[in-house]
Each structure stands twice: as structure tokens, then as C-alpha cells.
Amino acid sequence: MKKVSVLRRAKRQESFVKKLFLVFSLLSIFTTLGIIFILVFQALGFFRKVSIVEFLTSTKWTPLFYEKHFGILPLLTGTVLITVIAILVAAPLGILTALFLSEYASPRVRRMVKPVLEILAGVPTVVYGYFALLFVTPLLRRFIPSIAGFNALSPGIVMGIMILPLVASLSEDAMQAVPLSLREGGYALGATKFEVAIQIVLPAAFSGITASLVLAVSRAVGETMLVTIAAGQMPQFTFNPLVPIETMTAFIAQISMGDTPTGSLEYQTIFAVGLVLFLLTFLLNLLARKLRERFRERYQ
């Protein structure tokens, strides 16, 4: 008798746990749908009042002024400008760091360096914002006197340092996955380490490295605090890195800090911008995933 009840209890527990965890898992789907729904719903309200053509082609973004313009291009160029600077810093440094760790460093050096990179990746972004505004910008001013207090260059460089650990560690993973036999083939032909690194490892790990760069771009596009603190709040249709600009994320943060009434056009603008931000990062992440899958297929 007792045996049966133990068995029954175990079975009941089993089905309860399974259902509970299923409900937990469904939450991820609901969160995704929730984000998409809220962005699309509010953005539709926005596009009822502002034409999509103006949104996508006007070069002025002045939703808070008396004479309102709703062209997202200045926010896009601001975002692109910062991201390009960040990648120009992070790509060479990150890939070289990865090559060093994967091809040159002894296991001991790697064991010491990797935690430092991880710590660098764990620094909160407000801290990077402080660093950009109050250390890097004054430093840059010594060399470029004309640089404004808020500009794209300084947060761009700091953003590059911020995403560097991501590029380095994902690229190194890709390089480590390159079969040893390929390297040994190179050495057997008398190649130096440099030649093996550049002519064998780098091309073989190419799609993995590209994936890490695409992910880093996505991270840079979505970063908020660093640019809100150090890049300014002046949407300008420019690629000049020395003047104040505004990114998409910084605009969203700016509006949410003021007291914009819910449901107003100004309030709806942040959702239209948020939708663009979501689509952009989503596509970048999708691309990174496809690249990484291709890389895995080749070597596993």
C-alpha cells in the first residue's frame, strides 16, 4: 500500500514540476512578444501623426521644439558615428589581443590575462561614462583644442575599450577552434608563427571573428549610459566627431528623464526610435548567429 502512494506522489511531483518549468519557459516568449507589442503599438500611434517618409528622410530631429521635425537620420548618424569609432578601436586591438592569447601566450599568461579582460567587461557603463567625460575628453583637448566638452570621439573611443573584451574573447574562442593540424601543416612547411597566425589561423577563424565584431557593433548600438553622459544631447546630421551629437538610446533616456506626459506625441517618439533600435540590434544579432553557425559547421 505504502509503495503505491510513494510512487503516486513521485509521479504527481513529476508532472507538477514539468508544468511549472514549462510556464517559466513560456515567460521568455511573452517577454519577447511584450517588447515587440509595446514598441509597435506606441510607434503606430506615432506614425498616425507623423509620416514614415518624414521619419526616414528628414535630417532634422526636433520633437521638443516649437517647430517640430521628426527625422531620425540625425539620431542614426550619431549612433553610427559612435559605433564606427568604437569598432575602429575594438577591432584591431581585440583581434590582436585574441591572436596574442591564442597563438603566443603561455597557459600561465592566459590564465592571468583572461580574468582581467573579464573584469574590464564587468565595469558598469556609468563608470565608462564618467571616464569618457572627465578623463578622456580633457585628455583629447590637449591634442585637439577645438573639441567640444560633449563629443562623439571620446565616448566612441571608450566604447571601443568597453567592447574590446567581447571581441577578444569571442575571437579567441574562434581561433582556438581552428584544428591544430592546420597550424602544424603550416609549421611543417617552414612558416613562422606570424605567418601561421596571419595566413592560416586568421582566415580559418574568419567567420567567427566577424561574428564577434557584429555582436560588438550590436552592443555599441544599444549602449545608453556612456553616450548619454559623454556625447551630448544635440541631434545633429553630421559625421564630425568633435561636436555634440545624440544617439537613439540617449534620446530615449533624455525623454524619459523629463516629464513628458504619457500618450503625447513626444512620449510616442521614444517608441518609434525604440522600434528602430530593436530592429537594428535584432538584425545584427541574427547575422552574428548565422556567421557563428557557419563557423561551427566547418570545424565540428
Place this chain on the structure above:
Amino acid sequence: MKGQERFQRSLLKKKVKERIFFVLAAFALLVSLLTLFVLLIDTLHDGLPRFNWKFLTGYPSRKAEQAGILPALVGSIYITALTILFAIPIGVGTGIYLEEYAEKNRLSNTIEISISTLSGVPSILYGMLGLELFARALGFGRTVITGGLTLALLVLPIVIVTTRESIRAVPPSLREAAFALGATRWQVIKDHLLPVAFPGILTGVILTISRAIGEAAPLIMVGALTYIAFLPQGITSPFTALPIQIFNWVSRPQKAFQANAAAGIIVLLILTLALNSLAIFLRNRYQKRMSSRVF
């Protein structure tokens, strides 16, 4: 003779290239190490003069010299505790479900796609979701509970991914042995998988805490007020948080407030770096143990 000369010369050229490249790569690595070092020195230099007991236990003030971070610190602790409370059971549960229960079908595929999408969503968009869903639609307002729930959704993918990785690292033999003795799936998970996977999951949890403490953008979205001169009274109280307070001080033009920001950053860095180091230490130890356990 000529051929050998040419060979020697090309060999020398190769060696020089080799050297240059090594120096270049080592330099690239040095840049990150140096930046971290400069960043720490810079904030210590700016913030240490303001960093004292009164600063830690004081309230915000319009006079920079009297301002403190107690409400922000307590707010951060409240928010982080709530985040953990929601995110850990749900994240670990999802991880277990996907690894142990889910069959390969459309539903589990959709869940997987959702999680990988969520892990790439910029944090500020979580803030917009929190603002519309928790603060407005559910009527929680701009309170501690809204902040905690918003951050819980944000860190959920991290918890899920680390849980899955830790479970996957458990040797199949362990699982099979338990099944062979007639254990149900839940008994296998509860008595055998989770204890072995625990250090890995714990590492993920610590990283999650560190992430939650440092996150500012979503909290700004859900309206963490910046001038709060009182401690949160419960989960339905308005709040501020450490990174928000720092952001508020950085944004002011006065030097004295910026010194406060630096002192706040010292507190924030001590918390997040200590947590991250702990996580890295745990993981390294655990990895060693796992690899020796396999044999």
C-alpha cells in the same frame, strides 16, 4: 653562394616581422590592462577625498560636501534582492526545462529563439517594457517592485544560459546511474544534477547580481527618481539606485558633485569587481574539479 645569401636575408626578414608582430600583439593586450589601471587610478584620485563614513551613511543634499549615498545604496540592495528573487527560480527552471524536459518541437524551438533574441535586446528597451507593463498597465508605478521586475526580465537570459551550460557539463553517466535505479526525472534533477551543477549556477547568479547592481538605463526608464532623501520603505516605495545617483552627479557641471560621482563609483566598483572576481574564482576552481571528475 648567392642562393644562400638570399635565403639568409629572407630568413632575417621573417624573424624581424615575427618580432614586430609579437610586440604589436603584446601592445594591444597592454592597452586593455593599462586602461583598466588608468580608470581605477583616475576614479580613486577624484573620489577618495570624498570617500568616508559620512558619505556612505549620508543622504543626498543640494550641498555637494554634505551629500551621501545611503538611499541609493539601500535602493540598489532592494532592487537587486527582488531581481534575484524573481530571476533565479524562473531562470533556473527554464534552463532545467530546456535541458531535461523539452522535446525537440516547435514550442521549444520558439522558446530558444525568444531567449537568444532577448539576450541581444538593448537594456534600455527592457526599461520601456517595464515602464509600460509594470509601471503603467499593472499599476505598480515608479517603485522598487517595478525596478526589480524590469531588471529580472533583463538578466533572465544570463541565468538561463549559465544554468543550461552547467547542467550540460554534468557527466551523462551520473544521470544514467540514477535513472537505472528507478529515479523519476525530477528526482534525478533534484538529487543528482543540481548538486553537481550548483557551483556553475552559483557563478551565473553572482554575475547576475553584479550586472543588476551596475545597470542604470532601464531604471532611468522606469523613473528611478534622482532626488530621494529617504530610504525605501518597502517594495511599493519610490527609489533611487547607485548607478542612477552617480549619473545624476556626473551630469552636474560643478566639480564638487563630480567628486561625489567618483566616490560613488568607488563604491560601485568595489561591489561589482568583488562579485565578478568571486565568480571568476569559483568558475576556475569548478572547471578544474569538473575536468578531474570525468576520469
